[in-house]
Amino acid sequence: MNRIDRRFAELKRAGRVALVPYVTAGHPQPQSTVAVLHSAVGAGADLVELGMPFSDVMADGPVIQNAHERALAQGTGLQQVLDMVREFRRQDADTPVILMGYANPIERRGAARFAAEAAEAGVDGLLIVDCPADEADELKEQLQAQGIHQIFLVAPTTTERRLDHAARLAGGFVYYVSIKGVTGAASLDVDALAPMIEKVRGHIDLPVAVGFGIREPAQAAAVAAVADAVVIGSALVDRLDRCDSTEEAVAVTRDFLAPVRDAMDNSVPIQAEQTVRTT
Amino acid sequence: MVEQALKLKQAETLPDAGGHFGVFGGRFVSETLMPALEELDEAWRFYLKDPDFLAELDRDLAHFVGRPSPLYLAENLTRQVGGARIVLKREDLNHTGAHKVNNTVGQGLLARAMGKRRVIAETGAGQHGVASATIAARLGMECVVYMGAEDVRRQSINVYRMKLLGAKVVAVESGSRTLKDALNEAMRDWVTNVDDTFYILGTVAGPHPYPAMVRDFNAVVGREARAQMLTEYGRLPDALVACVGGGSNAIGLFHPFIEDTDVAMYGVEAAGRGLSGLEHAASLCAGRVGVLHGSRTYLLDDDSGQIRHTHSVSAGLDYPGVGPEHAWLKDSGRARYVGISDAEAMKAFHALTRNEGIMPALESAHAIAYGLKLAAELPKDQIVLVNLSGRGDKDINTVAEVEGIEF
Ligand SMILES: Cc1ncc(COP(=O)(O)O)c(C=O)c1O
Numbered sequence: 001m002n003r004i005d006r007r008f009a010e011l012k013r014a015g016r017v018a019l020v021p022y023v024t025a026g027h028p029q030p031q032s033t034v035a036v037l038h039s040a041v042g043a044g045a046d047l048v049e050l051g052m053p054f055s056d057v058m059a060d061g062p063v064i065q066n067a068h069e070r071a072l073a074q075g076t077g078l079q080q081v082l083d084m085v086r087e088f089r090r091q092d093a094d095t096p097v098i099l100m101g102y103a104n105p106i107e108r109r110g111a112a113r114f115a116a117e118a119a120e121a122g123v124d125g126l127l128i129v130d131c132p133a134d135e136a137d138e139l140k141e142q143l144q145a146q147g148i149h150q151i152f153l154v155a156p157t158t159t160e161r162r163l164d165h166a167a168r169l170a171g172g173f174v175y176y177v178s179i180k181g182v183t184g185a186a187s188l189d190v191d192a193l194a195p196m197i198e199k200v201r202g203h204i205d206l207p208v209a210v211g212f213g214i215r216e217p218a219q220a221a222a223v224a225a226v227a228d229a230v231v232i233g234s235a236l237v238d239r240l241d242r243c244d245s246t247e248e249a250v251a252v253t254r255d256f257l258a259p260v261r262d263a264m265d266n267s268v269p270i271q272a273e274q275t276v277r278t279t
Numbered sequence: 280m281v282e283q284a285l286k287l288k289q290a291e292t293l294p295d296a297g298g299h300f301g302v303f304g305g306r307f308v309s310e311t312l313m314p315a316l317e318e319l320d321e322a323w324r325f326y327l328k329d330p331d332f333l334a335e336l337d338r339d340l341a342h343f344v345g346r347p348s349p350l351y352l353a354e355n356l357t358r359q360v361g362g363a364r365i366v367l368k369r370e371d372l373n374h375t376g377a378h379k380v381n382n383t384v385g386q387g388l389l390a391r392a393m394g395k396r397r398v399i400a401e402t403g404a405g406q407h408g409v410a411s412a413t414i415a416a417r418l419g420m421e422c423v424v425y426m427g428a429e430d431v432r433r434q435s436i437n438v439y440r441m442k443l444l445g446a447k448v449v450a451v452e453s454g455s456r457t458l459k460d461a462l463n464e465a466m467r468d469w470v471t472n473v474d475d476t477f478y479i480l481g482t483v484a485g486p487h488p489y490p491a492m493v494r495d496f497n498a499v500v501g502r503e504a505r506a507q508m509l510t511e512y513g514r515l516p517d518a519l520v521a522c523v524g525g526g527s528n529a530i531g532l533f534h535p536f537i538e539d540t541d542v543a544m545y546g547v548e549a550a551g552r553g554l555s556g557l558e559h560a561a562s563l564c565a566g567r568v569g570v571l572h573g574s575r576t577y578l579l580d581d582d583s584g585q586i587r588h589t590h591s592v593s594a595g596l597d598y599p600g601v602g603p604e605h606a607w608l609k610d611s612g613r614a615r616y617v618g619i620s621d622a623e624a625m626k627a628f629h630a631l632t633r634n635e636g637i638m639p640a641l642e643s644a645h646a647i648a649y650g651l652k653l654a655a656e657l658p659k660d661q662i663v664l665v666n667l668s669g670r671g672d673k674d675i676n677t678v679a680e681v682e683g684i685e686f
Contacts, residue, residue, distance in 0.1 A: 055585040058463045059309035065453055077583035101569040103307055105584030130307045130570065134297055157314035177311055182467045209364060214494070247482065 004172035019033035022233035024051035024067035026076025032246040044261030052101030061182040066129035127151040137269035163203035188213035217263035298487020304603035307409025363657035377451035377669030385496035387414030392475035398653030403458035404595035405437025412446035422446040427457035430644035482525025483602030485572030516664035528668035550618030560589035563616040592621040593641035640669035
């Protein structure tokens with residue numbers, strides 16, 4: 001059984017919502033990434049998302065774009081990302097790892113070879129930002145052969161026809177992008193979330209994760225009231241950007257995620273009028 | 280032969296509904312962009328058949344752009360070369376100085392028809408930015424142009440032109456600080472502001488429907504040229520030559536000739552300082568198939584799939600990808616793609632300027648350079664039609680810099 005499925009089944013039994021931090025591999029320094037992942041798990045992360053650096057991150061905002069540029073400048077390519085996953089797995093056999101990135105580096109490696117190597121390294125899911133369901137058939141086959149789930153993004157504007165298409169290919173969970181725009185934009189509308197998530201659930205029978213635009217504990221808690229998983233990316237990456245050492249990165253990750261975990265676990269489901277706004 | 284004819288017949292109906300030209304093209308974008316692309320696709324299909332829209336487009340192309348652009352027989356160069364006759368399609372005479380305006384007028388009218396109040400554009404050389412700012416001024420729309428910081432420096436005159444036209448120019452500092460990064464930034468703006476914003480993409484690259492839509496707006500070049508050849512020369516040309524950055528002027532010229540299998544087609548890429556090294560921008564000649572800016576196409580990347588920095592003396596050709604229809608034309612064998620170096624383009628720039636009194640854009644100078652080579656190899660009774668995609672006023676500073684002249 002894929003680790004993602006197992007993890008969501010456990011969470012469901014425990015009545016918990018998943019916390020899913022995103023970090024860019026190789027940022028702020030290549031040697032800090034694996035330690036940051038362990039620190040995230042220690043602070044309560046249930047799954048981890050690892051960004052594969054790419055030169056042209058069209059769907060990402062300035063924070064993650066900068067992280068990719070810094071990672072690339074320090075030589076973190078696909079090979080290094082897979083090595084990091086392998087190293088992470090030596091100490092952590094259970095936490096699902098999802099790779100997130102863009103199509104071209106995978107195209108260059110070849111889908112079949114990539115899928116085999118990723119599976120061997122211990123990858124459980126793959127989210128290719130610029131590969132919507134329409135273009136995903138070929139990759140899907142290769143991933144399926146290796147037991148890796150393909151994760152898809154859905155947006156507030158995704159039509160029902162497209163939701164159904166994604167439903168046929170998606171595995172693990174579905175990633176609901178909570179805002180219009182790129183990663184890191186600050187305009188999450190928690191009120192609008194519940195009906196949208198219901199719409200998604202009506203078409204796709206998988207856990208729903210919500211991401212893009214969640215940056216503080218109160219928001220995470222509000223989202224946790226309606227979703228199965230909360231993804232936090234830019235807010236963490238932004239803090240990591242200022243770290244000069246692995247020790248600092250590990251501490252920053254822990255200090256940022258622990259209160260988020262706490263808020264998610266201890267919040268009463270919010271009322272409709274308690275709208276949370278970003279600053 | 281039959282198979283080839285069938286394939287070319289098929290070219291008329293490409294792309295498919297998902298924007299595929301064979302294995303190329305498509306829509307490799309984040310889900311957040313999909314609805315915007317679908318809305319655009321629907322509008323473009325609708326207005327492409329709307330008589331009122333087309334009548335207004337024709338009117339603007341005639342009275343605002345100055346179409347039709349003439350064919351010009353370059354007699355002096357033809358004599359010097361001593362081979363085939365060299366005929367130029369004079370897109371340099373268009374309002375704003377290049378073929379780019381054919382597309383921006385079309386997309387501008389489409390933006391207005393769709394009720395958008397704000398237009399954005401990416402630009403490399405600044406020609407597409409100027410053409411976008413121009414149509415925005417004429418239609419009374421807000422305009423934001425994204426331009427790589429490196430290009431802002433190289434093309435300062437066009438930056439000032441855009442500002443005079445009322446556009447806001449945003450210098451993009453990320454990545455290689457050139458055209459590809461400007462395109463990324465424009466896409467980011469579009470996803471964020473899609474409700475009131477129309478993205479005027481400047482070439483036949485990007486996700487569907489852009490490659491097909493921009494082709495359709497530029498195909499006026501080829502349609503005119505084909506009709507002009509028949510009336511003025513009583514025959515079709517033997518070869519077409521056009522420079523290829525993203526590929527819009529080339530596809531605009533080529534497309535109406537695709538089924539004329541006796542007409543050879545040559546796309547000319549920027550070979551920069553040589554195709555054997557890394558300092559060029561020739562994705563069809565020296566690249567491989569990958570995914571960039573929303574479509575599967577030939578591109579220039581390193582072994583780990585990172586998009587490479589490119590080089591060309593001409594900012595408009597300095598792009599690591601190429602439109603997917605060119606990728607298809609290359610693989611199907613219908614068109615051939617060749618490289619012209621910085622030095623060869625500079626030489627052609629001077630040759631056309633001094634011998635014909637026409638100063639070409641450095642992009643177009645690549646096409647001129649190959650046109651001269653090709654004409655020299657062909658007999659005198661043949662005709663080589665070269666797309667003179669733009670004029671060289673914008674490049675005077677670059678030419679002076681390359682030649683070490685200070686004002
Ligand atoms: C005069 C001229 N020709 C050609 C190009 C290259 O674009 P495309 O290949 O889309 O025609 C440009 C781009 O800026 C240009 O300004």
